[in-house]
Amino acid sequence: MSIREDAANMKSVAPYLAASDIEQRNKALELIMDAIKDNSDKIFTANNIDMGEAMKGGVPSAVLKRLKFDEGKLKSVLDGIDMLISLPDPVGRVTLHRQLDEGLELTRVSCPIGVIGVIFEARPDAMIQIATLCIKSGNCAILKGGKETTQTNRVIFSLIKEAVGKVGLPEDCLYQATSHSEIDELLDCYGDVDLIIPRGSNAFVQYIMNNTRIPVMGHADGICHIYVDKAADFDMAIKVITDAKIQYTAACNAVETLLVHKDIAGEFLPVLYKAMNEAGVTLKGDFATRGLIPVEAVGEEGYVEYLDLIASVKVVDSLHAAVEHINRFGSHHTDSIITEDTEAADAFQQLVDSAGVYHNCSTRFADGFRYGFGAEVGISTSKLHARGPVGLEGLVTYKYRLKGQGHIVDDYATGVKSFHFKDI
Amino acid sequence: MSIREDAANMKSVAPYLAASDIEQRNKALELIMDAIKDNSDKIFTANNIDMGEAMKGGVPSAVLKRLKFDEGKLKSVLDGIDMLISLPDPVGRVTLHRQLDEGLELTRVSCPIGVIGVIFEARPDAMIQIATLCIKSGNCAILKGGKETTQTNRVIFSLIKEAVGKVGLPEDCLYQATSHSEIDELLDCYGDVDLIIPRGSNAFVQYIMNNTRIPVMGHADGICHIYVDKAADFDMAIKVITDAKIQYTAACNAVETLLVHKDIAGEFLPVLYKAMNEAGVTLKGDFATRGLIPVEAVGEEGYVEYLDLIASVKVVDSLHAAVEHINRFGSHHTDSIITEDTEAADAFQQLVDSAGVYHNCSTRFADGFRYGFGAEVGISTSKLHARGPVGLEGLVTYKYRLKGQGHIVDDYATGVKSFHFKDI
Numbered sequence: 009m010s011i012r013e014d015a016a017n018m019k020s021v022a023p024y025l026a027a028s029d030i031e032q033r034n035k036a037l038e039l040i041m042d043a044i045k046d047n048s049d050k051i052f053t054a055n056n057i058d059m060g061e062a063m064k065g066g067v068p069s070a071v072l073k074r075l076k077f078d079e080g081k082l083k084s085v086l087d088g089i090d091m092l093i094s095l096p097d098p099v100g101r102v103t104l105h106r107q108l109d110e111g112l113e114l115t116r117v118s119c120p121i122g123v124i125g126v127i128f129e130a131r132p133d134a135m136i137q138i139a140t141l142c143i144k145s146g147n148c149a150i151l152k153g154g155k156e157t158t159q160t161n162r163v164i165f166s167l168i169k170e171a172v173g174k175v176g177l178p179e180d181c182l183y184q185a186t187s188h189s190e191i192d193e194l195l196d197c198y199g200d201v202d203l204i205i206p207r208g209s210n211a212f213v214q215y216i217m218n219n220t221r222i223p224v225m226g227h228a229d230g231i232c233h234i235y236v237d238k239a240a241d242f243d244m245a246i247k248v249i250t251d252a253k254i255q256y257t258a259a260c261n262a263v264e265t266l267l268v269h270k271d272i273a274g275e276f277l278p279v280l281y282k283a284m285n286e287a288g289v290t291l292k293g294d295f296a297t298r299g300l301i302p303v304e305a306v307g308e309e310g311y312v313e314y315l316d317l318i319a320s321v322k323v324v325d326s327l328h329a330a331v332e333h334i335n336r337f338g339s340h341h342t343d344s345i346i347t348e349d350t351e352a353a354d355a356f357q358q359l360v361d362s363a364g365v366y367h368n369c370s371t372r373f374a375d376g377f378r379y380g381f382g383a384e385v386g387i388s389t390s391k392l393h394a395r396g397p398v399g400l401e402g403l404v405t406y407k408y409r410l411k412g413q414g415h416i417v418d419d420y421a422t423g424v425k426s427f428h429f430k431d432i
Numbered sequence: 433m434s435i436r437e438d439a440a441n442m443k444s445v446a447p448y449l450a451a452s453d454i455e456q457r458n459k460a461l462e463l464i465m466d467a468i469k470d471n472s473d474k475i476f477t478a479n480n481i482d483m484g485e486a487m488k489g490g491v492p493s494a495v496l497k498r499l500k501f502d503e504g505k506l507k508s509v510l511d512g513i514d515m516l517i518s519l520p521d522p523v524g525r526v527t528l529h530r531q532l533d534e535g536l537e538l539t540r541v542s543c544p545i546g547v548i549g550v551i552f553e554a555r556p557d558a559m560i561q562i563a564t565l566c567i568k569s570g571n572c573a574i575l576k577g578g579k580e581t582t583q584t585n586r587v588i589f590s591l592i593k594e595a596v597g598k599v600g601l602p603e604d605c606l607y608q609a610t611s612h613s614e615i616d617e618l619l620d621c622y623g624d625v626d627l628i629i630p631r632g633s634n635a636f637v638q639y640i641m642n643n644t645r646i647p648v649m650g651h652a653d654g655i656c657h658i659y660v661d662k663a664a665d666f667d668m669a670i671k672v673i674t675d676a677k678i679q680y681t682a683a684c685n686a687v688e689t690l691l692v693h694k695d696i697a698g699e700f701l702p703v704l705y706k707a708m709n710e711a712g713v714t715l716k717g718d719f720a721t722r723g724l725i726p727v728e729a730v731g732e733e734g735y736v737e738y739l740d741l742i743a744s745v746k747v748v749d750s751l752h753a754a755v756e757h758i759n760r761f762g763s764h765h766t767d768s769i770i771t772e773d774t775e776a777a778d779a780f781q782q783l784v785d786s787a788g789v790y791h792n793c794s795t796r797f798a799d800g801f802r803y804g805f806g807a808e809v810g811i812s813t814s815k816l817h818a819r820g821p822v823g824l825e826g827l828v829t830y831k832y833r834l835k836g837q838g839h840i841v842d843d844y845a846t847g848v849k850s851f852h853f854k855d856i
Contacts, residue, residue, distance in 0.1 A: 019759070019760075020756065020759070020760075022785070023755065023759065023782070023783040023784075023785055024783070026782075026783075027782050027783060106803075106804055108797075108802065108803070108804065112793065112797075114803060114804075121815050121816070122785060122815065202815050203815070203816065223814065223815075223816050225816070241838070243838075244837075244838035247838055247840060248838060248839075248840060250840075251840035251841055251842050252840075252841075255840070255841050255842045255845065256841075331447065332444065335443070335444070335447065336443075336444075353835075357833050358447070358450070358451045359447040359448070359450075359451060360447075361446070361447055361450075361546060361831075362831065363831060363832060364831070364832045364833075364834060365831055365832070365833055365834075366833070366834040366835075366836070367833070367834070367835045367836065368835065368836045368837055368838055368839070369536065369834055369835070369836025369837075369838065369839040369840070370836075370839065370840045370841050372840070372841035373532075373536075373834055373836075373839070373841060374832075378532065378841070378844070378851065379530075379532070379538060379832070380530055380532065380538075380851070380853035390647065391545050391546065391626050391627070391647075391829040392545070392627065392647050392649070392816060392817040392829065393816040393817040395829055395830060395831065395832075396831075396832045405815040405816065405819055406819060407785075407786065407787060407788070407789055407819065407820075408787060408788045408789070408798075408803070408819075408820045409781045409788075409789055409790070409791070410788060410789075410790040410791070410793055410797055411777075411790070411791045411792065411793070412790070412791065412792045412793025412794075412797075413668075413792055413793075414665070414667075414668040414671055414672060414792055414793065415672075415792070415793040415794065415797070416671060416672060416674075416675030416676075416679070416793070416794045416796075417675055417676075417679050417680075417794050417796035417797060417802070418675050418679045420802070421679065427802065427804070429804035
């Protein structure tokens with residue numbers, strides 16, 4: 009079967025998965041936990057094959073690190089599923105209940121989005137997290153993991169699919185795409201697939217966004233800022249910047265641009281320079297910065313996402329100038345202010361137009377697990393629907409149910425009846 | 433100034449409008465009410481000029497009816513603003529408040545989307561409704577009304593803009609586009625404009641969707657269904673179908689396709705045929721329908737949106753077949769079941785994948801005013817963000833605020849600290 013046919017079939021199946029009860033969906037998650045635990049050797053063996061192939065192919069060490077599935081990662085995915093089971097059902101929540109008139113009652117109820125396509129990097133734990141999030145939220149899913157995880161994902165997916173079938177959920181609610189050509193087929197499934205979530209490089213996400221009519225949720229850029237205010241605690245600033253830059257440089261929530269208030273730049277920049285040198289981070293600066301520390305100029309490409317041990321530095325005249333820079337040149341992902349001045353912090357958190365606006369902490373906290381969502385299917389920098397780390401709540405929509413007794417609009421248009429709104 | 437420059441300016445202004453307090457925004461709405469009341473003669477005079485031009489130009493009578501601004505419409509927009517003022521502030525609502533660990537606190541707060549472009553039909557009341565919804569929700573707006581309303585909208589817009597300035601909100605938060613060429617300029621403002629809401633014909637909305645990278649909210653089609661179940665009350669079915677078809681044929685929530693259960697088709701279709709004949713509605717039918725009543729076949733184009741005194745009729749084998757037809761060929765707008773069987777109603781409302789799923793009432797109720805939202809900026813058939821009639825809630829997004837005391841991720845990655853999620 010092609011993805012096109014599978015997606016069309018899923019569209020028919022989706023309303024029935026959406027109607028399944030939470031006990032059944034949680035039971036599926038429990039069986040998945042058991043199956044993964046009981047078959048860990050089989051998963052590790054498959055993962056060794058993938059690792060061997062990847063090493064032969066000269067895959068970079070950062071990718072190898074993500075690809076490796078070991079006892080540590082096993083434990084953390086099992087903990088994640090456990091947490092997911094404990095979370096309340098995101099489906100069927102009544103978010104509005106209103107009598108419009110005698111006998112005419114409106115209810116707004118949360119429901120799954122329907123059929124979701126997720127394309128993700130070569131990480132076996134991602135396959136488990138994404139599949140379980142989709143099951144818990146009652147969504148059908150087409151899953152395409154990075155090709156380096158082929159063997160591991162095949163084992164994991166078959167365990168997940170078996171568990172879903174055992175509890176009586178429609179087995180067709182999950183589909184694993186395995187070849188790269190299937191991505192373009194998936195992008196063509198407008199009308200059957202409701203949402204695509206791409207994870208990966210900027211170029212890859214841009215490609216997806218430009219080549220489908222299906223709504224896309226995610227982010228291309230992650231240009232995160234830390235603004236060191238004039239009332240900053242320098243030690244804290246250095247500690248937070250170091251974490252945000254080096255704890256995981258390839259992450260979208262790593263800091264890329266440091267904005268420093270002019271009143272403290274002369275004192276702070278040399279301290280920053282020394283600390284970054286020790287941490288192996290290269291700084292690039294604007295004109296004012298270069299007058300204070302010996303760094304290269306920010307490149308012609310401007311304040312970009314380096315995903316490397318490099319950061320841009322810019323001196324700003326005021327908090328408002330920092331806000332203007334972030335809103336203009338940032339990617340609306342996550343930005344942090346370091347200050348002891350709570351008024352400044354409030355203004356920053358109010359005015360910065362990003363999914364995450366932080367005070368005195370590292371941008372690296374932008375993550376579904378760290379927010380207590382159990383896991384995430386991705387991080388959204390769009391302002392519509394879900395913003396920031398996307399967990400269960402971002403995987404549901406809602407519908408309006410209206411119950412009448414033969415009510416017609418003409419009676420209200422002609423004044424025979426009138427509305428009496430009353431929230432119940 | 434071009435729209436491009438205005439939009440760029442609005443992007444800078446938007447965070448400050450978002451930070452304004454609700455008293456100020458409500459005060460602006462009060463001043464707008466007063467200004468419209470006090471200057472109604474000026475508005476009526478301008479409207480007379482527009483009406484004269486439109487009549488000279490041979491504009492269809494349905495459009496003329498929408499274009500006309502009279503005492504009745506004046507009263508209803510004033511009532512609408514009054515209701516809007518009474519609604520709670522959609523901005524600044526805390527929808528999640530969680531301690532992640534000692535001293536590390538996450539808050540999710542609702543905030544305006546930012547800069548919204550709305551392109552709408554030639555209705556002076558639409559200009560007022562949309563502008564006031566945007567002000568109440570703290571959004572900057574670029575407004576483009578139908579060209580037939582040029583004179584009326586010019587007067588109304590200047591009154592609104594003056595009121596906004598009087599209360600100290602940034603005057604640049606509203607812009608009126610007046611020429612058709614500005615629509616393409618607006619579509620080009622990706623990065624500055626956060627959302628476009630087009631209202632109008634299917635072809636127009638499709639054009640907007642296909643010609644911008646800015647997210648678009650709205651609907652192109654409105655193919656609404658009424659399913660007459662085997663347990664339907666025939667009188668009620670006729671009454672509801674008549675209302676849904678003829679009360680306002682040009683509306684997106686008018687019914688276009690009638691699905692009839694096979695067990696009652698022989699008895700019901702002749703009754704329907706007679707009633708529709710009397711109401712001036714032409715029916716078209718599938719093969720089974722044509723065996724029971726003397727109607728033409730449904731055209732080759734299938735079950736389409738007529739926006740006219742025409743409806744398609746199809747006989748279905750079961751409720752599930754009705755659901756399958758609606759999910760496959762509908763536009764996920766609004767669909768209704770007529771039945772005395774509550775189990776059948778529940779199943780229908782659960783399984784139909786539309787923004788509105790109704791029981792024993794007319795599809796014409798799908799409307800922001802009728803839902804008690806005060807007004808609407810449009811109706812969304814998308815599953816993402818807002819679905820159904822879009823009022824204040826659909827005009828806000830949210831951001832995550834995180835407050836720490838120098839917290840870094842490395843402490844959690846290395847096990848020095850661990851998360852203790854606690855909702856506050």
